[in-house]
Amino acid sequence: MTTDRKKILSGMRPTGRLHLGNYVGALKTWVDLQDRYDCFFMVADWHAMTSEYADPSLLPGNMRDMLLDWFAAGIDPMRSVVFIQSLVKEHAELSLLLGMFTPVSWLERCPTYKDQIVQLANKEIETHGFLGYPVLQAADILIYKADIVPVGEDQLAHLEITREIARRVNFLHGGPIEQVTNRPLNPIFPEPEPWLSSTPKLFGFDGRKMSKSYNNAIYLTDSPDEVTRKTKQMITDPARVRRTDPGDPSKCNVFDYHQLFTHDKAEEMGVQCRKAGIGCIDCKKTLANSINNLFDPMRERRASLADKPGALEEIAEDGCARARAAAQNTMRILRGRLSMPEGVSFLGKPS
Ligand code: SF4
Structure with a gap:
């Protein structure tokens, strides 16, 4: 070089x-x-x-x-x-x-x-x-x-x-x-x-420090289903009990992830959360999609390496x-x- x-x-x-x-x-x-x-x-x-x-x-x-x-x-x-x-x-x-x-x-x-x-x-x-x-x-x-x-x-x-x-x-x-x-x-x-x-x-999906020993991390090798399953388990704003309650994204782990992975739509997710325009289930589905969009090209590159022995x-x-x-x-x-x-x-x- x-x-x-x-x-x-x-x-x-x-x-x-x-x-x-x-x-x-x-x-x-x-x-x-x-x-x-x-x-x-x-x-x-x-x-x-x-x-x-x-x-x-x-x-x-x-x-x-x-x-x-x-x-x-x-x-x-x-x-x-x-x-x-x-x-x-x-x-x-x-x-x-x-x-x-x-x-x-x-x-x-x-x-x-x-x-x-x-x-x-x-x-x-x-x-x-x-x-x-x-x-x-x-x-x-x-x-x-x-x-x-x-x-x-x-x-x-x-x-x-x-x-x-x-x-x-x-x-x-x-x-x-x-x-x-x-x-x-x-x-x-x-x-x-x-x-x-x-x-x-980034915190783990259980809200604690992300760590292998806590088994609370989303891995780059996780399948689309695993990503969806883990995002479903994420801790949200604890004060948002009912779908109709407005939420506070600054108290929500899901929103921290949105800011990193949902890019230009993240701000809108926060706005919708604050006025109860979106439910946590749909918000998490959007996050799972964002993470899977990030992972898809990684999955392709990994598969193409795995296809060539040596x-x-x-x-x-x-x-x-x-x-x-x-x-x-x-x-x-x-x-x-x-x-x-x-x-x-x-x-x-x-x-
Ligand atoms: S709508 Fe999204 S950002 Fe708001 S509390 Fe639920 S999961 Fe968190």
Whole structure:
């Protein structure tokens, strides 16, 4: 991938089938970003290992399901580099080298570290790998010289560590320091900028946080009937008891969905709700149609991939090869700057 466009790196842990919350929270943004940037999208299986190392048996199936959802949703492997982190081993090499530059105190002060230790108390994650997770993340980003990283507010601290690591490597190995700017003249890595997206939060159809463990999500793989069944179960304005009662859409989960998926008709749904011009049953039917309209092209793309045995593997293999070529190029430059041998020929040089 050699264009003048800025580069973006983003990834997801392979958690399996994606739901509507994952779609509006990240995947839809990725699909849109492809038009403006050179995108690298990573299946972050090594990241998953930081917490799933005791039983990683579900990871292969989860990776497959997630990749299918990405392509079904419109991630285009011709335009974007889609790859599996652990199949581009240069990430591990760079992570190891960046670890040499990273003071432990930077990792220990990372606000998400202590937070995750508490949240994942049922897993033993006080490990070297978990503490060093931001270093691996820095390697993921810097190995492609990404200019921009889409992040949520909670990920800003991690990205700041990436920027600090890049700065430190550049300062030590980025050539002479320019006097006016006090920056190295020949930096190895760009300092990636955050791209903060305002992602709307979707609740599950039971009104709680959307989560696999609550079994309250609408999945991108759900059939039209499943979508209809789940929308029927959605919690509405609790004060609207009878069909003739006016409703308050701002207190209704269904209306939150309408605003995201029913587009230009959403406002009218709200107006009709307020004057009891529409009943909740019909309102939910409209929502089910809106979601199914969104899913129909995804269903077609998924079916066409499923019809071609080996197609998914072929696409993933091609993406890994393209990622590997870019990663190897960065490592060749870095190893040169760090006086590390590319082969045994250096042994022949007189000292
Ligand atoms: S009419 Fe629609 S928006 Fe209004 S309360 Fe019923 S489901 Fe919610």
